[in-house]
Amino acid sequence: MKESPKVSAVILNYKTPHETLSCVDALLAQTISEDIEIIVVDNYSKDDSMKILRSLLGQGKNIKLLETKRNLGFSGGNNLGSKEASGKYILIINPDTTLENDVVEKMFLFLEENNEVGIIGPQLVFPNGTIRDSYRTFPTMLDIIIKRTPLSIFFPRRMRDYLQWDKSPYEKREVDWLVGACMFMKKDLFEGIGKFDERFFLFFEDTDLCRKCHLNGKKVVYFPDAKGHDNQNRLSSGGMLSFLWKNTVRIHILSAIKYFWKWRKILAAKASLQ
Numbered sequence: 652m653k654e655s656p657k658v659s660a661v662i663l664n665y666k667t668p669h670e671t672l673s674c675v676d677a678l679l680a681q682t683i684s685e686d687i688e689i690i691v692v693d694n695y696s697k698d699d700s701m702k703i704l705r706s707l708l709g710q711g712k713n714i715k716l717l718e719t720k721r722n723l724g725f726s727g728g729n730n731l732g733s734k735e736a737s738g739k740y741i742l743i744i745n746p747d748t749t750l751e752n753d754v755v756e757k758m759f760l761f762l763e764e765n766n767e768v769g770i771i772g773p774q775l776v777f778p779n780g781t782i783r784d785s786y787r788t789f790p791t792m793l794d795i796i797i798k799r800t801p802l803s804i805f806f807p808r809r810m811r812d813y814l815q816w817d818k819s820p821y822e823k824r825e826v827d828w829l830v831g832a833c834m835f836m837k838k839d840l841f842e843g844i845g846k847f848d849e850r851f852f853l854f855f856e857d858t859d860l861c862r863k864c865h866l867n868g869k870k871v872v873y874f875p876d877a878k879g880h881d882n883q884n885r886l887s888s889g890g891m892l893s894f895l896w897k898n899t900v901r902i903h904i905l906s907a908i909k910y911f912w913k914w915r916k917i918l919a920a921k922a923s924l925q
Contacts, residue, residue, distance in 0.1 A: 656713065657686035658755055659838065661737030662746050663728040665694045668703040670882070671746040675708060678744075683756045685713075687742075690735050692717045694728040695903065702852045717913040724852035725831065731837070731847060741841050745832045747882035749774065754877040761874060769869025770861060772829035773877035776819060782820040783881055786873040788813050789827040789862065791918075795907050826873045827865075833879055840869065850913070853899070854881030855906040 660678050664671040669906050671691060678689055692885065694714070701718055706716055715735055720788040723731060729743055729826065740759060754773055762768060775783040778831070794813045797806050809816055820823070834857065844863040861871045 654881050656688040656738040657683065657759060658740045659688050659690060659707060659733070659738035660743055660744055660755075661673065661690045661692065661727065661729050661736065661741040662714075662744055663692050663732065664696065664746050665695045665722070665728075666698050666700060666701055668696075669702040671700075671704065671751055672707055674744060674746045675714070677749040677752070678755070680752045681755045682753050683759065685912070687755060688715070688738060689737070690712045690715045690717065690732045690791060692719065692728050695719045695722040698834050702924060714855065724849070725854075726847035726849045726851050726856045730846045730849065733841060736838055739838060741838045743831060743834045745881075748832050748879050750833070750879040751877070754879060754912045755835075758874060761872075761876075762835070762837065765872075765876040767870055768872050769867065770829065770834055771865040771872045771874040772833050773879045774873075774875035775830075775832060777883040779883065780856035782822075783830075784814045785831075785832065785881075786815055786818070786824075786826040787828050787830070787858075788815060789828070789858065789893040792907065792911050795904075817848075821875050823872065823874055827868045827871065828861035829856045829871060829873060831860075832881055834860075836864075840864070840867070843867065848913075851906050852902060852907055853906065854903045855910040859913070861912060867920055886917045908916040 655761050662671055665846055675691065678684065678687055681687060684853055691704060693704065698829055704716055708716060717732060717735065719728060719731065740762065742755065758773065761771060772785060775785045777783055790813055794809055797803050797809055803810050839871050844867050851859060864871055
């Protein structure tokens with residue numbers, strides 16, 4: 652009987668087949684590649700993504716290709732892929748993120764040895780060499796507003812606290828939450844805390860998942876001993892005025908409203924103690 656893989660990697664493709672192929676290639680080059688299954692979900696791209704992926708990946712060894720019938724968003728697409736996962740651990744990874752060849756093994760061994768940790772994420776480096784602030788403090792609504800407006804000039808301390816500018820990107824530590832570009836955890840934990848909340852079509856599903864992880868008694872850890880490379884173009888970039896013409900900014904703001912409404916009781920209780 653075939654043994655289950657140690658790790659199931661879920662890649663959600665949306666009109667980025669070439670980036671997805673690069674992500675897959677990096678996973679196939681991992682030091683424990685034989686113990687990794689790769690699940691690629693095409694999230695209703697409506698372009699030539701599936702043709703490219705089928706021709707270059709096929710249903711190869713340890714690779715599964717899935718296709719949705721509608722755009723399920725980040726949460727729904729990754730949750731769909733996780734249903735096909737048979738590994739003990741699950742890796743949620745964006746198609747424009749590529750990992751150095753020892754990253755999965757390092758994260759796997761770390762969680763094997765640290766049962767108190769629920770979710771970890773590697774250091775992510777942009778093409779220009781700067782390190783992404785992929786580790787964050789749980790935000791307030793005011794933090795989100797300040798970050799998207801010129802108010803950030805007048806409230807640098809709030810941005811410094813929220814984005815943890817005073818923290819070393821080379822320091823392994825517990826954090827409030829990690830961006831969803833690359834998250835590694837036990838599949839049992841992912842399922843046990845309800846996976847990604849599909850009320851979030853895009854954005855804040857990672858913040859929400861990490862909050863649920865903390866409430867489950869597990870730590871979220873930034874793990875710079877492992878390193879990946881990330882695309883510098885962020886879908887959520889743009890100020891408040893871009894709400895008028897940029898759909899992803901509108902989605903980001905609406906997701907923020909849903910997030911703060913969902914957690915309003917906990918956030919209010921926390922505020923009353925400050």
